Amino acid sequence: MADFLLEIRDLSRSFGGLKAVNDVSFTVRAGSIKSVIGPNGAGKTTLFNLISGMLPCDSGSILQKGREITGFQPHRIAALGLSRTFQTTKLFSRMTVLENVMVGRHTRTRAGFFSGVLSLPWSWREEREIRERSMELLDVLGLADAAAELASNLPFGRQRLLEIARALATEPSLLLLDEPAAGLNIYETREMADLVLKIRGWGITVLLVEHDMSLVMDISDEIVVLNYGRKVAEGEPAAIQRDPEVIRIYLGGDHA
Amino acid sequence: MHPRLRKYIPILAVLLLVVVIQLIISATGANYYLTQLTMSAYYSLVVVGLCLLMGYAGQISLGHAGFFAIGGYTSAVLTTVNLMPYADSSAVEVLERLGMVLERQDLYGNTLLSFSPWLACIAALLITAAIALIIGVPVIRLRGHYLAMATLGFGLIIYRIVLGTGFLGEADGITGVPGFPLFGLEVSGALSKRISNYYIAWVLVLLGMLLAMNLIQSRVGRALRSIHGSETAAQAMGIDTARYKLGTFVLSAVYAAVGGIFLTHYNGSIGPSEVTTMKSVRYVAIVAVGGMDNLWGALLMSILLNFLSLRGYFGSYDDAVFAAILLVIMLFFPDGLLRAPGLRNLAVLREKAAAALRSSRSRGAEDG
Numbered sequence: 001m002a003d004f005l006l007e008i009r010d011l012s013r014s015f016g017g018l019k020a021v022n023d024v025s026f027t028v029r030a031g032s033i034k035s036v037i038g039p040n041g042a043g044k045t046t047l048f049n050l051i052s053g054m055l056p057c058d059s060g061s062i063l064q065k066g067r068e069i070t071g072f073q074p075h076r077i078a079a080l081g082l083s084r085t086f087q088t089t090k091l092f093s094r095m096t097v098l099e100n101v102m103v104g105r106h107t108r109t110r111a112g113f114f115s116g117v118l119s120l121p122w123s124w125r126e127e128r129e130i131r132e133r134s135m136e137l138l139d140v141l142g143l144a145d146a147a148a149e150l151a152s153n154l155p156f157g158r159q160r161l162l163e164i165a166r167a168l169a170t171e172p173s174l175l176l177l178d179e180p181a182a183g184l185n186i187y188e189t190r191e192m193a194d195l196v197l198k199i200r201g202w203g204i205t206v207l208l209v210e211h212d213m214s215l216v217m218d219i220s221d222e223i224v225v226l227n228y229g230r231k232v233a234e235g236e237p238a239a240i241q242r243d244p245e246v247i248r249i250y251l252g253g254d255h256a
Numbered sequence: 257m258h259p260r261l262r263k264y265i266p267i268l269a270v271l272l273l274v275v276v277i278q279l280i281i282s283a284t285g286a287n288y289y290l291t292q293l294t295m296s297a298y299y300s301l302v303v304v305g306l307c308l309l310m311g312y313a314g315q316i317s318l319g320h321a322g323f324f325a326i327g328g329y330t331s332a333v334l335t336t337v338n339l340m341p342y343a344d345s346s347a348v349e350v351l352e353r354l355g356m357v358l359e360r361q362d363l364y365g366n367t368l369l370s371f372s373p374w375l376a377c378i379a380a381l382l383i384t385a386a387i388a389l390i391i392g393v394p395v396i397r398l399r400g401h402y403l404a405m406a407t408l409g410f411g412l413i414i415y416r417i418v419l420g421t422g423f424l425g426e427a428d429g430i431t432g433v434p435g436f437p438l439f440g441l442e443v444s445g446a447l448s449k450r451i452s453n454y455y456i457a458w459v460l461v462l463l464g465m466l467l468a469m470n471l472i473q474s475r476v477g478r479a480l481r482s483i484h485g486s487e488t489a490a491q492a493m494g495i496d497t498a499r500y501k502l503g504t505f506v507l508s509a510v511y512a513a514v515g516g517i518f519l520t521h522y523n524g525s526i527g528p529s530e531v532t533t534m535k536s537v538r539y540v541a542i543v544a545v546g547g548m549d550n551l552w553g554a555l556l557m558s559i560l561l562n563f564l565s566l567r568g569y570f571g572s573y574d575d576a577v578f579a580a581i582l583l584v585i586m587l588f589f590p591d592g593l594l595r596a597p598g599l600r601n602l603a604v605l606r607e608k609a610a611a612a613l614r615s616s617r618s619r620g621a622e623d624g
Contacts, residue, residue: 052492054488054491073491073496074488074491074492075491075494075495075496075497076494078491078492078493078494079494083492083493086488086492090488090489090492091485091486091489092482092485092486092489092490093485094481094484094485095478095481095482095485099478099481103479103482103490103493103495106475106478106479106494106495107493107494109475110475111474111475111476112475112476113471113503113507115474116470116471116474116475116476116477117467117470117471117474117507118467118470119470119473119474123475126475127474127475130475167492170493170494
């Protein structure tokens with residue numbers, strides 16, 4: 001029980017008559033990479049939005065380390081150590097690469113309006129710390145050379161990396177990656193896979209939504225398959241690949 | 257120079273410019289210009305605060321004249337109220353002993369007993385902040401047009417309250433507001449104090465600029481800019497966006513109140529013309545023409561336009577000029593006049609310089 005970093009219990013969310021997420025339950029073990037796959041419209045991104053608090057759920061519950069976080073505001077969930085990226089990158093385009101990552105340090109620092117306006121000495125030290133930690137992260141992800149560039153000037157692949165760097169800056173215990181390989185070429189996808197493995201190596205649990213099957217099968221410890229908002233299979237990659245229901249969904253009804 | 261201090265260079269440069277302008281004006285015997293420059297400076301405090309709100313937090317307010325008025329009127333009421341009838345009460349005596357109630361003569365030689373300007377100022381700031389907080393909590397949840405309309409409504413309510421309330425002077429406003437003692441100087445419109453008041457106003461504005469610049473470059477400023485960039489992503493980074501927007505709303509209201517308080521003591525009066533919706537629109541127009549997230553641009557435009565307006569160059573078209581400016585900026589130069597096509601190269605240079613400065617500062621910070 002205690003080694004479940006995240007528990008999803010009977011989670012549901014409808015849009016009008018459409019049940020985008022329908023009674024979904026699964027768990028994520030601490031220190032693992034778990035992937036959520038499924039065809040377009042299966043409810044993967046909705047599930048992410050529910051977990052990160054961007055959307056309220058209709059019913060069900062979400063537990064982090066056994067503690068209920070259902071209905072929490074997104075910023076509180078982020079502060080609790082659940083950090084996410086977005087399918088279409090949402091960088092702060094008018095800020096530099098370094099500043100983007102520095103925003104990620106927000107929950108781990110505390111200078112407020114008062115010390116900000118007065119530029120109090122202790123806040124300088126904090127600022128320096130924020131800057132140093134952020135530069136370190138850029139270094140690790142190979143973005144240090146672009147630190148002073150505006151985020152919008154980065155090529156697409158590096159924008160994805162920057163979004164991950166920004167999410168890592170919050171020191172998450174669980175990283176939610178929403179299609180990190182979307183729009184990447186085959187080499188970049190390979191590098192992304194290595195990066196996700198490296199992130200797990202740092203002790204950060206990863207929950208991944210992904211379209212790219214090869215990526216998912218290579219790196220996941222466990223996979224959840226969604227179809228029309230319902231969980232249709234859960235298990236290790238090898239088992240998922242053999243699952244007749246999953247094969248039917250991915251290859252079409254005639255092949256079942 | 258320490259990189260922390262490098263950002264204060266523009267402030268010192270402008271201070272120097274302020275001195276040069278005063279010397280030139282005084283040398284040419286045109287000291288009356290100083291009066292309008294002083295008043296423009298106080299209006300600019302409203303603009304600087306609104307610039308933080310609009311340009312950095314990405315929120316609009318069409319009610320800032322209301323906050324200016326709450327500051328100015330509170331200070332005016334407290335410093336002109338006559339406590340003589342209550343002079344014997346123990347409460348007044350205690351306040352008098354604490355220096356919070358002062359005796360002075362009015363124009364006709366009558367003795368008045370009123371609250372001290374410092375007490376009035378602090379009360380005015382607290383009241384403004386409290387009102388901004390109370391209306392801010394529900395209002396700041398709104399976006400775009402809805403936020404604009406809600407703040408517009410707030411401004412209109414303050415205007416009607418001012419017009420309809422006896423002790424606020426109704427259509428006449430409040431006159432006979434005493435000067436404001438400030439470290440041996442006095443904020444007042446007396447001709448003999450014209451030059452010192454010009455400097456007081458400018459030091460206040462530059463102080464306001466300095467604090468605003470500090471904020472922008474702090475953790476809070478970064479959070480605000482990130483909200484402006486993508487509210488969803490900012491939340492995902494753990495930023496309580498509603499709280500930061502509210503904080504900026506209150507701060508910008510306090511800026512407006514400071515402008516209102518000191519201009520009221522400078523003019524010796526305040527009237528309903530300061531509270532009209534067109535005044536609020538004027539502040540918004542100035543921030544827009546300055547380039548929204550450009551404090552120096554907003555300050556420059558504020559001084560220029562307020563000065564021309566106060567000198568009467570716009571004649572009876574005064575309000576129309578500001579409305580037209582807003583319209584033209586929104587239609588043709590949404591990034592502000594200073595980033596207009598033709599001047600765009602200048603803007604690119606500015607961005608580059610800013611990026612270079614930021615990266616050199618990061619290097620400097622690592623060294624230091």
